[in-house]
Amino acid sequence: YxxxxxxVVEACVENGAxxxxxxxxxxxxxxxxxxxxGKAAGKGVYIIGSCGFDSIPADMGVLYTRDKLKGTLTAVESFLMVxxxxxxxxxxDGTWKSAVYGLADQDNLRKLRKKIGYAPVPVVGAKLKRRGLVFYNQEFKQYSIPFMGSDVSVVKRSQRYLHTELKETPVQYGAYVNIGGLGSVIKLMFAGIFFLLLVKFSFGRKLLTKYPEFFSAGRFTKKGPTQKQMDGTSFTMTFFGEGYSEGQDPQNGKPNVKICTEVKGPEPGYVATPIAMVQAAVSLLEDTDCLPKQGxxxxxxxxxxKTRLIDRLNKRGVEFSVISKPEV
Structure with missing residues (x-):
């Protein structure tokens, strides 16, 4: 992209699609x-990004968790397991290339955000603590690391919009991925350091993009997954939310209610992604009264x-469910 x-975006906006x-x-x-x-708003068209595995499960999962909590949800952490x-x-390797160029261009992303001038999203309730780069997760009995995808930034944009435009309580969000035991941690640390060193230099980026299979230990390939690999792969994203029960002021005291929800589905990149994309398109076409008032x-x-997207996803194999009911 x-x-x-x-x-593609320019052509759609100019032609009213x-x-x-x-x-x-x-x-x-x-x-x-x-x-x-601004141009899309003037044309009355909707340009909606990240409608695949990045970041429908995370973004809609936070909203699902919020809607299932009896009270005010103020913070959520998600843990991805594939x-x-x-x-x-x-x-x-297209995903690999996106990661290479994205990490290499972090400075320009910061400049872009400064140029946009985002309004800060207020922290409601107890502030969500950032976890370390690697930590042992007692819930899953394995190590976890921050998820390096776009989920956190996408969720933050959604929460900013829902707060500023619809006056809804913003939800803090942290995203993590479970990686396994200590051996996996050691391998990932060495690979990560090597990757970050190479990505800083032009020749390093050329090597990374030319030989993705070698530098990713076979995780990224120019051919992509086989049908058997896709058939045998699935994902689970577990959300742990906390907030304040009905009648409790989120600005006073500690959170007193918790909830656990889950989004699960088939292979994320090539099976769940098209499901999410198509159902997002169906919602765009059929739930017009529930979309934002302007493009x-x-x-x-x-x-x-406000649409029926989650219901549609549930019927097609990307399932949202409550794992543990809200507990005070």
Whole structure:
């Protein structure tokens, strides 16, 4: 999307056509917001990014958790777990390239956000504490790390919109991924350090993009996953939310209610993503009365919070459910 996405957005806006995409690249997503939000609003069209695995499960999962809590949800953490079958799993190198160029261009992303001039999202309730780069998760009995995808930035954009435009209580959000035991941690640390060193330099980026299979230990390939690999792979995203019971002021005292929800589905990149994308498109076409009142460039949560998107996803294998009911 960084290299080829904008002409599509531009053509849609100029010709009065709404569009969705499955980008997981914050710089592209937020760049399109800066450049085309006003124009899209003027044309009455909806440009809705990150409608695949990045970031429908996370963005809509936070809203689902909020709606299932009897009270005021103020903070959520999600933990992603991807399971693969005997054939293993891999990802096409297009995702690898997005990561390489995205990490190399972090300075420009910061400049872009400064140019946009986002209004700060107020912290309601107890502040969500940031976890470390690696930590042992007692809930899952394995190690976890921060999720490096676009989920956090997408959810924050949705929460900002819902707060500023609809006066809803903003939810703090942290995203993590479970990686397994200590051996996995050690391997990931060495690979991560090596990756970050190479990505800083032009020749390093060329090596990374030319030989993705070698540098990712087979996780990213130019061919992508086989059908057997896709059939044997699934994901689970577990949400732990906390907040304040009905009648309790979130500005006073500690959170007194918790909830656990889950989004699960088939292989994330090539099975769950098209399901999410198509159902987002159906919601865009059929739930017009539930969309934001004016066109613009939106995140999924901002665009679809009042639609039947979650119901549609539930019927097609990307399932949202409550794991533990709210407890005071």
């Amino acid at each position: 960084r290299f080829f996405g904008e002409p 709404s569009c969705i995409d499955i980008s997981g690249e914050p710089q592209f997503l937020e760049g399109m917001y800066l450049k085309y939000n 399971k693969s079958g005997p054939e293993g799993s891999c990802i096409h 613009g460039v939106y995140s999924p949560g901002a665009a679809f919070s």
